[in-house]
Amino acid sequence: MEFSIQELAKAAGTTSRTLRHYDAKGLLAPSRTGGNGYRYYDQDGLVRLQRILLLRELGLGLAAIADVLDGQQNTAGALRTHLELLEQEQQRIGRQIESVRTTLRATEEGGSLMPHEALDGFDHTRFEQEVTERWGREAYEKGDRWWRSLNDTEKRDFQQQHLDIARDYAQALRDGEPADGEHALSIAARHREWLEITVAVTKDYFVGLGEMYVADSRFTDVYDQHGAGTAEFVRDAMRAYADRNLA
Template sequence: MDWPISEVARMSGVTARTLRHYDEIGLLPPARIGSNGHRYYEEHQLLLLQQILVLRELGVGLPEIGRVLADQVDTVEALRGHHRRLLAERDRLDALAGTVSRTIAELEQSGRDGRPMTAINRPENLFEGVQPAQYEGNLRDFPGLAEEAGRRAAAMTPAEVEPGQRERTALMIRLAEHMAGGAPAGAEPVQAEIDAQYRALTSLHAVSADEYRAIGRLCVENADWRAAYEAIAPGLAEFQRDAIEDYAVSRLG
């Protein structure tokens, strides 16, 4: 039995555009192409797609996924490995949930006794379980951008990756400070931060105004992104989205 690309897109939640991109880069060729030019997928391709999506959720770039799939011999053993990584990710999300819960409690305590929150909790504890690098891992609807981000990440050592992660976290904190200070999303200091984000993205791949708006919406709609923002400050995901929308309108047209 096989399924047309539209049905695979419906079942998996992956856009047909992304599936076509996976075919074009040799990651997931269809089982066949019909006389109508449509791609059709069989069970083997669905299993591969499942592995691709699991690895993407774990933050693995497309080039590395291609190498993993090319090297694997035993599908069951490969799935066991993915399962172990998913359990580790579950533990990370549990830690993130604990971080947010602890921050809520400490903010409430700070409001009652007037002490700064950082006097109660070491500042670095605010970021337990937060991984800003997942930003790249969830660009599934922007395959060109995701592929280039993954390619660069795969070529970097952990020591080279860490400064970028710290800067992304610092940028999120600066946005939270602007938001807490009452600055609107369109304020110049906020827009300067958004401009830095946009320039970082376009250094990887061209990003249109509509695509940047869509990325802004993902800050709210994507569970991983929203969790990362909300772990820093409640409402930050919406603030980032609104700031990107303002930037796209005022500077990108």
């Protein structure tokens, strides 16, 4: 059985132009080209396109996908790996769905909402690449093992500690406290203690983390939800604390 380029593109929810682009990049050659110039794909091509789309879903660029496909000669083994990753993502999305349902009920019915209820499924694993690139694979795996070892109460307490710290930073900013003042530095000290539950905090780490809170909008949003400018205030307080207390 074989499929025309139009049939394959329609089934994949993409365009013939995209499939021709994949061919130009060496990712997906047709099994044959008809006398009329139309491209046709057999089952091997169908499976290869599935793998390309799966890798795109994981955030890989075309050059990286080419490297992966070239290095994985065992198609069945590669598909098993893809399946495991998809199942993990399915579980995470399921947790997100339940979190949103819980938040919706609390919003509509006026109930209380704890951080672990609203944030389940939105956990640290989404920052795996950044953590690995900045501090090494060992740092990510150590933190990941630690997080997974916690029970629900411990996870809730850990998240609540950070929420309290973020709120205190925001309140200090609203009160007009300087970022290098004693009150802000005392919050930064608590921040350091919170971080040291999972990692050895050095000056470079503490300062770099503060910079990331401002440079990355996802982190900025976590702090600025408590008040505009909070992320910058946190960064400045962390740097001032590091200059005084970390070698």
